[in-house]
Amino acid sequence: MPEPLPVPVVDAHTHLDACGATTPALVAEMLDRANAAGVSRVITVADDMAAARWAAEASTWDSRVFAAVAVHPTRTAQFGESEKAELEKLAQGSRVVAIGETGLDYYWDYSPPEAQKAAFRWHIELSKRVGKPLMIHDRDAHDDILQILDEEGAPSTVVFHCFSGDAEFARKCVERGFVLSFAGPVTFRNARALREAAQLVPQDQLLVETDAPFLTPHPYRGRPNEPYCVAYTVRDLATLRCEDVNELSSAVTRNAQRVFDLGDSNGE
Incomplete structure (x- = not known):
């Protein structure tokens, strides 16, 4: 376990x-481990309809859990009216705090x-209809993502989950008022372009995440990830950005x- x-x-x-x-018991155990590392709450995110149903339900099991619902871009080959109707209903849930993850993936x-x-x-x-943030998955699709957001008119709050761009792309996102969320790869020493991008993001447009069970941060890259590991990413980001850990933790919270x-730090 990392230092809290x-x-x-x-x-x-x-x-x-x-x-x-x-x-519910396993969720509580995982959140207890996260709490021990100083990670008080999580947003569990859907990538297909089954996961969307589960995330919305799981968010009611524990006050430390919130949900985001959407269909991942790699699962949109069969995305019809029934899926849309169900997602719109799930999106109304009081514990559902974002529409995501959605976007474009040109890798797969x-x-x-x-x-x-x-x-x-x-x-x-x-996202605009229900008034909840848009959580974006962007893999090898930077230009098309921005073009579509510009054409459609971006929602009032846009979050680039697991931001993967370079400094130039980060500037374009920051200028549009988007929020950039950094996961384990920002701690990888060979991710030079990503680490440069992380240094220029204004503190009030920065989030941290795990994308667990994937993308475990350094020094445990390649091992299974879970929410407590975000503590490693926060400390590494603070060093990278020459910021105090206390200050950065307060800002991302x-x-x-x-x-x-x-709500407040207790989720109320």
Whole structure:
């Protein structure tokens, strides 16, 4: 376990079900471990319809858990009216705090680009309709993501989950008022372009996440990830940005509370 953070932070993007925490008892155990490291709350994120149903339900099991619902771009080849109707209903849940993860993924070829784009545009509209932040998955699709957001009109709050761009792309996002969330890869010493991007993001547009069970931060890269590991990322980011850990922890907590409307540090 890492040294506890001085100020509790929020893991802004995780997949508790994929981490194996599939029951109320297992969720509580995982959140207890996170709490011991100074990670007080998490947003568990859906990538398909089954995960969306589960995330919405799991967010009612424990006050430390919130949910985001959407269909991942790689799963949009079959994305019809029934899925849209159900997602819109799930999105109304009081513990559902974001529409995500949605966007574009040109690395995998599971869904055609046009199907991905159509689904992304629909999720943008849903985000605006329900008044909840848009949580973006962007893999090898920077330019098209920005073009669609510009064409559709971005929601009032946009979060780039697991930001993967360089400094130039970060500037474009920051200028548009978007929030950038950094996961384990920002701690990788060979991720030079990403680490340069992380240094220029204004403190009030910064979030941290695990994307667990994937992308475990240095020095445990390649091992299973879970929410407590976000503490490693926060400390590494503080060193990288030449900021005090206490100050950075406080900032990312305030940002998460504001972005996702989480209430105070106790989730009330």
